[in-house]
Amino acid sequence: MKNYFSSDFRLGVLGGGQLGRMLLTETQKLDIYTVILDGNSNAPCAQICNEFHQGDLLDFDTVYNFGKQVDLLTIEIENVNIDALDKLEEEGLTIFPKPKNLRTIQNKALQKVFYHEQGIPTADFTRFALKEDLEKAVLENTVSTPFVWKSARFGYDGNGVKIVKSIDDLQNLPSGECIAEKLIPFKNELAVIVARNKAGEIKTYPVVEMEFHPEANQVEYVICPARIDETVANKARKIALDVADAFDFVGLLAVEMFQTEDDTILVNEVAPRTHNSGHYSIEASYTSQFEQHVRSILNLPLGNTDSKVAGIMVNLVGAEGHTGDVIYKNIEEVLKIEGVTPHLYGKKHTKPFRKMGHVTIVNTDVNKAREIAQQVKETIKVIAK
Amino acid sequence: MKNYFSSDFRLGVLGGGQLGRMLLTETQKLDIYTVILDGNSNAPCAQICNEFHQGDLLDFDTVYNFGKQVDLLTIEIENVNIDALDKLEEEGLTIFPKPKNLRTIQNKALQKVFYHEQGIPTADFTRFALKEDLEKAVLENTVSTPFVWKSARFGYDGNGVKIVKSIDDLQNLPSGECIAEKLIPFKNELAVIVARNKAGEIKTYPVVEMEFHPEANQVEYVICPARIDETVANKARKIALDVADAFDFVGLLAVEMFQTEDDTILVNEVAPRTHNSGHYSIEASYTSQFEQHVRSILNLPLGNTDSKVAGIMVNLVGAEGHTGDVIYKNIEEVLKIEGVTPHLYGKKHTKPFRKMGHVTIVNTDVNKAREIAQQVKETIKVIAK
Numbered sequence: 072m073k074n075y076f077s078s079d080f081r082l083g084v085l086g087g088g089q090l091g092r093m094l095l096t097e098t099q100k101l102d103i104y105t106v107i108l109d110g111n112s113n114a115p116c117a118q119i120c121n122e123f124h125q126g127d128l129l130d131f132d133t134v135y136n137f138g139k140q141v142d143l144l145t146i147e148i149e150n151v152n153i154d155a156l157d158k159l160e161e162e163g164l165t166i167f168p169k170p171k172n173l174r175t176i177q178n179k180a181l182q183k184v185f186y187h188e189q190g191i192p193t194a195d196f197t198r199f200a201l202k203e204d205l206e207k208a209v210l211e212n213t214v215s216t217p218f219v220w221k222s223a224r225f226g227y228d229g230n231g232v233k234i235v236k237s238i239d240d241l242q243n244l245p246s247g248e249c250i251a252e253k254l255i256p257f258k259n260e261l262a263v264i265v266a267r268n269k270a271g272e273i274k275t276y277p278v279v280e281m282e283f284h285p286e287a288n289q290v291e292y293v294i295c296p297a298r299i300d301e302t303v304a305n306k307a308r309k310i311a312l313d314v315a316d317a318f319d320f321v322g323l324l325a326v327e328m329f330q331t332e333d334d335t336i337l338v339n340e341v342a343p344r345t346h347n348s349g350h351y352s353i354e355a356s357y358t359s360q361f362e363q364h365v366r367s368i369l370n371l372p373l374g375n376t377d378s379k380v381a382g383i384m385v386n387l388v389g390a391e392g393h394t395g396d397v398i399y400k401n402i403e404e405v406l407k408i409e410g411v412t413p414h415l416y417g418k419k420h421t422k423p424f425r426k427m428g429h430v431t432i433v434n435t436d437v438n439k440a441r442e443i444a445q446q447v448k449e450t451i452k453v454i455a456k
Numbered sequence: 457m458k459n460y461f462s463s464d465f466r467l468g469v470l471g472g473g474q475l476g477r478m479l480l481t482e483t484q485k486l487d488i489y490t491v492i493l494d495g496n497s498n499a500p501c502a503q504i505c506n507e508f509h510q511g512d513l514l515d516f517d518t519v520y521n522f523g524k525q526v527d528l529l530t531i532e533i534e535n536v537n538i539d540a541l542d543k544l545e546e547e548g549l550t551i552f553p554k555p556k557n558l559r560t561i562q563n564k565a566l567q568k569v570f571y572h573e574q575g576i577p578t579a580d581f582t583r584f585a586l587k588e589d590l591e592k593a594v595l596e597n598t599v600s601t602p603f604v605w606k607s608a609r610f611g612y613d614g615n616g617v618k619i620v621k622s623i624d625d626l627q628n629l630p631s632g633e634c635i636a637e638k639l640i641p642f643k644n645e646l647a648v649i650v651a652r653n654k655a656g657e658i659k660t661y662p663v664v665e666m667e668f669h670p671e672a673n674q675v676e677y678v679i680c681p682a683r684i685d686e687t688v689a690n691k692a693r694k695i696a697l698d699v700a701d702a703f704d705f706v707g708l709l710a711v712e713m714f715q716t717e718d719d720t721i722l723v724n725e726v727a728p729r730t731h732n733s734g735h736y737s738i739e740a741s742y743t744s745q746f747e748q749h750v751r752s753i754l755n756l757p758l759g760n761t762d763s764k765v766a767g768i769m770v771n772l773v774g775a776e777g778h779t780g781d782v783i784y785k786n787i788e789e790v791l792k793i794e795g796v797t798p799h800l801y802g803k804k805h806t807k808p809f810r811k812m813g814h815v816t817i818v819n820t821d822v823n824k825a826r827e828i829a830q831q832v833k834e835t836i837k838v839i840a841k
Contacts, residue, residue, distance in 0.1 A: 397462050433764070
């Protein structure tokens with residue numbers, strides 16, 4: 072085995088945001104020398120990695136030259152220059168997740184086509200090279216409202232997704248490649264994180280439930296374990312495994328799914344990396360998703376994905392009407408509550424809805440944890456000075 | 457409340473070893489800007505803190521000048537220049553633990569006198585300004601063998617402590633201030649970590665047991681919870697609280713104790729900081745000792761000290777006969793076992809008995825954890841390349 076620990080081995084990471092920052096906790100624990108590339112010199116990882124490089128993740132030369140300086144390359148964000156990764160891989164660099172998987176996943180239209188080809192259950196959809204083609208299809212009634220418009224590229228956190236009730240809703244959306252997806256009435260949005268190493272060892276984390284705000288279309292709580300029937304949970308874990316198998320994936324794959332009214336499980340989309348829906352694992356699981364990511368890409372044995380206790384995550388996003396130097400109002404109040412751990416991502420500047428951190432609530436009883444989570448959400452506020 | 461998070465607040469830490477490194481995980485999590493002073497430019501913290509200063513921790517000017525650049529000062533090692541801390545405190549800097557506590561604890565003779573004055577149960581002892589005075593006392597039979605010689609200054613990890621069976625055993629020991637302590641036959645060595653903040657909130661972690669190697673006089677396993685009677689455990693927690701009260705302590709205080717044959721609890725010594733006996737808490741406790749240290753010195757509410765699961769720690773020390781660039785032999789074998797987490801301290805060079813890292817084993821069953829701990833200890837080896 073290659074000696075990764077306290078050695079001259081260099082792990083490269085594309086992206087230096089909060090996911091990278093939480094990954095660094097694990098590379099520090101295992102003393103793996105970590106080199107990070109990010110466009111922002113104040114990125115959350117900048118000060119605390121072993122070596123920070125500033126540069127554009129979408130620029131071929133920047134990514135290629137960065138890759139030449141590391142022994143193994145991974146990502147914490149999927150929007151990176153894949154052509155550079157292909158060339159690096161051709162030249163012998165180990166890259167996990169694999170560039171070909173990233174290419175498929177980076178484009179939501181390709182991702183949907185992939186599910187269709189592989190027999191993975193997913194909502195029906197039609198693919199359009201341009202938004203104008205979709206508009207034409209709506210006018211000609213080959214696509215009927217309501218449907219879900221999804222931009223093929225660069226969507227994240229609800230950006231690039233819109234429920235279209237009439238053709239007017241398309242007006243202010245960006246042009247470019249997109250899909251029109253059948254609107255699925257679902258009773259739960261679930262997620263399963265799958266870890267797989269090069270040797271083929273594969274494990275799933277428990278199914279988590281994303282609880283949405285009843286009015287705003289925003290995930291409020293990620294709850295582990297999901298409060299669902301065991302049969303449904305097993306079905307969701309099985310489908311997540313199928314997706315990872317279909318990709319022949321190495322690394323961490325977060326599979327987001329809908330549980331429909333009749334308990335059908337449909338894959339919504341995947342993320343080829345550590346994921347917001349797995350943050351609870353830092354406190355609640357035997358192996359956090361970040362440690363598992365390290366284990367999987369280095370072809371180490373995977374850790375136990377079971378939970379020690381129930382875990383709930385609440386995102387800390389910038390409050391509306393607040394832009395400027397951040398203050399975590401009432402953080403000391405939430406620290407008074409047992410089993411509550413804030414994670415702040417190292418961003419000095421807040422603006423409305425910016426992801427600034429998260430809070431994990433652990434408890435032996437998931438319902439008690441859910442009550443505390445609500446209390447936390449109602450107490451702590453991300454405001455400007 | 458002062459705003460410590462994602463702000464311009466500067467936390468200073470004297471010492472940049474492994475305890476500082478594990479503290480950084482927590483200051484990163486809470487985005488507290490952390491500035492570290494250590495004599496070694498390759499100290500475990502050097503690359504991953506926000507700001508690293510190289511300098512001698514025992515030099516007045518170095519410590520004083522460092523203190524002038526931070527908003528609150530703490531330590532991860534107690535052997536620092538206390539005169540500089542006194543001056544900084546006089547000039548208004550907040551320092552936790554308090555310099556006066558560090559002065560008492562830094563000198564084992566003063567520490568013992570303090571217990572005596574405060575009515576804290578501890579083994580009987582006699583104090584000597586010089587080793588030669590002790591030799592004279594032995595010759596004159598005012599001190600009788602066997603006894604335990606302890607150097608007043610700079611002892612750590614078994615250095616500065618020796619069981620003296622005859623006067624010849626004193627020969628190769630350093631001169632200087634020392635104590636002769638009554639040799640106590642004990643059945644267990646226990647430890648309790650107490651956390652206290654400025655507001656006076658105080659909590660104890662569960663009692664842990666230090667299991668020694670049957671032949672070598674070396675702690676092999678730290679076991680939480682200690683496999684002892686609850687009455688004895690409560691007595692130990694009570695005495696640890698008494699010690700913290702007596703010191704009017706702020707921060708983390710690790711209290712090491714003997715459980716004698718008749719279940720008397722005697723205080724052996726204390727450490728005014730996070731401690732090897734609390735490393736299990738990272739994986740096993742609701743609040744790790746390192747997060748608790750941050751909470752206590754910043755006068756934040758203290759976290760829950762209960763355990764989620766049983767935890768055992770095995771130290772990773774350099775194997776005999778191995779000096780050079782480190783290799784963690786069979787680390788992949790121990791990663792195969794569920795509930796096993798290695799922590800490597802970022803030291804590139806191993807030598808016999810150097811503390812290079814530790815491994816935590818967690819399990820719902822402490823006896824099962826103990827079995828796995830033995831398996832881990834027999835498998836992983838810290839050798840040179």
